[in-house]
Amino acid sequence: MGTTVSRSTDSGHGGSYREGGAQLYVSLKMENFRIEGDLVPHVYGSVPIIGSWDPSKALSMERELASMWELSFVVPPDHEALDFKFLLKPKYGATPCVVEEGPNRLLTGGLLEGDARAALFKLTEEEEVLECQVFIKADIVSPLDLAASWRAYQENLMPSRVRGIPDVSINAAPDGAVEDGSGTHLELDLEHYIIPAPSASSTSYLANRTETPTALFQIGNPWKSEVPFSNSENSNSSINGSSFTIDIASYIKESEVDQTRLVPPPTMVESKSVGTFSSLQNKEGQKGLFVDRGVGSPRLVKSASANTLTTNLNLDNEAKTMPEAAGAVAAAAVADRMHAPKEDRRLAIVLVGLPARGKTFTAAKLTRYLRWLGHETKHFNVGKYRRLKHGTNQSADFFRADNPEGMEARDEVAALAMEDMLAWMHDGGKVGIFDATNSTRKRRTMLMKMAEGKCKVIFLETICNDERIIERNIRLKIQQSPDYAEEPDYEAGLRDFKERLVNYEKVYEPVQEGSYIKMIDMVSGQGGQLQVNNISGFLPGRIVFFLVNTHLTPRPILLTRHGESLHNVRGRIGGDTVLSEAGELYSKKLANFIEKRLKSEKTASIWTSTLQRTILTASPIVGFPKIQWRALDEINSGVCDGMTYEEIKKNMPEEYESRKKDKLRYRYPRGESYLDVIQRLEPVIIELERQRAPVVVISHQAVLRALYAYFADRPLREVPEIEVPLHTIIEIQMGVTGVEEKRYKLMDSTVPH
Ligand SMILES: Nc1ncnc2c1ncn2[C@@H]1O[C@H](COP(=O)(O)OP(=O)(O)O)[C@@H](O)[C@H]1O
Numbered sequence: 001m002g003t004t005v006s007r008s009t010d011s012g013h014g015g016s017y018r019e020g021g022a023q024l025y026v027s028l029k030m031e032n033f034r035i036e037g038d039l040v041p042h043v044y045g046s047v048p049i050i051g052s053w054d055p056s057k058a059l060s061m062e063r064e065l066a067s068m069w070e071l072s073f074v075v076p077p078d079h080e081a082l083d084f085k086f087l088l089k090p091k092y093g094a095t096p097c098v099v100e101e102g103p104n105r106l107l108t109g110g111l112l113e114g115d116a117r118a119a120l121f122k123l124t125e126e127e128e129v130l131e132c133q134v135f136i137k138a139d140i141v142s143p144l145d146l147a148a149s150w151r152a153y154q155e156n157l158m159p160s161r162v163r164g165i166p167d168v169s170i171n172a173a174p175d176g177a178v179e180d181g182s183g184t185h186l187e188l189d190l191e192h193y194i195i196p197a198p199s200a201s202s203t204s205y206l207a208n209r210t211e212t213p214t215a216l217f218q219i220g221n222p223w224k225s226e227v228p229f230s231n232s233e234n235s236n237s238s239i240n241g242s243s244f245t246i247d248i249a250s251y252i253k254e255s256e257v258d259q260t261r262l263v264p265p266p267t268m269v270e271s272k273s274v275g276t277f278s279s280l281q282n283k284e285g286q287k288g289l290f291v292d293r294g295v296g297s298p299r300l301v302k303s304a305s306a307n308t309l310t311t312n313l314n315l316d317n318e319a320k321t322m323p324e325a326a327g328a329v330a331a332a333a334v335a336d337r338m339h340a341p342k343e344d345r346r347l348a349i350v351l352v353g354l355p356a357r358g359k360t361f362t363a364a365k366l367t368r369y370l371r372w373l374g375h376e377t378k379h380f381n382v383g384k385y386r387r388l389k390h391g392t393n394q395s396a397d398f399f400r401a402d403n404p405e406g407m408e409a410r411d412e413v414a415a416l417a418m419e420d421m422l423a424w425m426h427d428g429g430k431v432g433i434f435d436a437t438n439s440t441r442k443r444r445t446m447l448m449k450m451a452e453g454k455c456k457v458i459f460l461e462t463i464c465n466d467e468r469i470i471e472r473n474i475r476l477k478i479q480q481s482p483d484y485a486e487e488p489d490y491e492a493g494l495r496d497f498k499e500r501l502v503n504y505e506k507v508y509e510p511v512q513e514g515s516y517i518k519m520i521d522m523v524s525g526q527g528g529q530l531q532v533n534n535i536s537g538f539l540p541g542r543i544v545f546f547l548v549n550t551h552l553t554p555r556p557i558l559l560t561r562h563g564e565s566l567h568n569v570r571g572r573i574g575g576d577t578v579l580s581e582a583g584e585l586y587s588k589k590l591a592n593f594i595e596k597r598l599k600s601e602k603t604a605s606i607w608t609s610t611l612q613r614t615i616l617t618a619s620p621i622v623g624f625p626k627i628q629w630r631a632l633d634e635i636n637s638g639v640c641d642g643m644t645y646e647e648i649k650k651n652m653p654e655e656y657e658s659r660k661k662d663k664l665r666y667r668y669p670r671g672e673s674y675l676d677v678i679q680r681l682e683p684v685i686i687e688l689e690r691q692r693a694p695v696v697v698i699s700h701q702a703v704l705r706a707l708y709a710y711f712a713d714r715p716l717r718e719v720p721e722i723e724v725p726l727h728t729i730i731e732i733q734m735g736v737t738g739v740e741e742k743r744y745k746l747m748d749s750t751v752p753h
């Protein structure tokens, strides 16, 4: 038995690895079949992360395979040399504690000094010696490597695990049609396979699904309402105990005289990337710098179940709701909370635009995206406030700029909605989306003043110059808006709405002030432009990136799990097994279904994961390019991979219970959590938004739950329980009214999962 030592020489960092903040990444493995009972291999040594020579603070290695134990950690940059030793002791006890024989092992500048040797443990007085093979790998990694997302590290750049199948492939159509298992051609009547979709149709009027006005239900003068707010620097506020009074009338008045203050010169767009270092505390209460790389880091990061990941930064109450350790989101939030000015930690996206320009549509979509990514977001629709306070039957006159009562009433409801939004942010809300026309500079100035010192404001203006699209939008509005629900005469409604539009057009002032994003003719996904001014920061950057990729071209997205796999039959999770007989039959039925469903489409693509069961499910599909995405791989169940749920319950009861308690945040040791999965799926969502042709996604249960939650606008907490049965296709129809869903069940599944 011996020891293997390696040090990456091609890391490209050159010179001293301390330069540029590069750090030492150490991966240790120990192999022996005879380590049993309570004894678990540990590592302890000269740096705090491995206990500073205190055996009780030694880091425990994790079982990777039956006979292989593993531990990786990153040494903080202020430690030149690392002395360490292996020891055996119980995971949660101090004795017995058997330290390996021989001198300390010394790593200097990433190189192991002295002889490579096996670890020898004297287990008994009678000199019984246990010899373990040891593998030591040290690597110099730059902070960027560590901080970058799962995509960046070599583990994820490995080629597909399914040998012989290229990442992109296309099967030519064979002579004759796809056959089913019995050899006869499947004549599919698609309608025959439709089953009811579980979620309510999302075509209902989007504004109805926005926040319920709170300010409207407060007693007293609506122009003077109490908002619990601590910031008292605003000249329009007066302190009253811990609450603070906003005098809305004075905001409006003041904004009439002071309109030039908010016009900074246009600046370049700045996009910042952030690292993912976070100071974490482990179960035993030891402090150490573990590196939270979010997803896909099974080799790099010490096992970390959800309950071991608690930030010890004493941040504000946002920390309660922030999905910890959710990769980029958590990293950005930590960085923002530590470095950004207080008001920049909350973001108000204020919509601007004439009626029927897609403001509510865009606001709802952005809300859905940000919530899905884990940012607490709410959509405040001023129209809803107006309808509640003034009824649904206001005529076009109400919207005339020379109608003082109408103007006052409209400003009032806008201010009330803004007030609700700011109060919500004060209670921990992160992103408020403020949806109204806000089409004059005076109104925007009022909103800016209200938000001063409390949140960052970005205007999001939707502009459309295509008369045909405007006409279509107007007709959609008449059909959907509660403003015309009681108007029996469609043409009269149309005339009134057009008159309302003219009233707005007369006083419309496009945004030229503050930070803004302008979406100009961005409906088709081709042409059009997105202009940005004075935008910086992680979240605004993501928002711009999201918006630039969205469009309204109608197309279906078909989501399906792979056909039943051998592991499904045995009730085992994860793995990379082939299909069962039933699974193979499904793959043929699916090919048949897709052939028929996408018959009239000029192009389409089939996306699979890199696991055999999805690739095999796609294999009978012909004529469409197939693309393998590693991001579509099933949730990584780490050390539980290949086990049944019963086995996990029996052998790792703590893990089983932790998952049961919080399935969304629970991270399998050396694997992923649902939140991790969501983070790694973000590029998939962006690409699904950007595609204009149909896409068929053949993936896995956990991944499809996460994708489906985005389209169906389901809250994160529900994600791990969403039903995604085998042998069923979920069709998401993207289009001008939003997202609609249909389900087709092609065959029964023989197993519950
Ligand atoms: N960027 C856009 N430009 C033009 N029309 C859009 C845009 N985004 C969505 N739409 C379309 O506009 C229709 C009406 O949108 P809605 O959000 O109700 O308008 P608004 O809130 O501006 O009155 C939507 O159903 C959608 O089809």
Ligand SMILES: O=P(O)(O)OC[C@H]1O[C@@](CO)(OP(=O)(O)O)[C@@H](O)[C@@H]1O
Binding pocket: 561, 565, 567, 568, 572, 573, 574, 575, 634, 635, 637, 699, 700, 701, 702, 720, 753
């Ligand atoms: O999060 P839970 O409910 O465990 O579901 C995810 C599990 O679904 C499974 C089946 O049990 O997906 P898949 O069918 O893709 O194999 C497991 O591999 C995976 O771990």
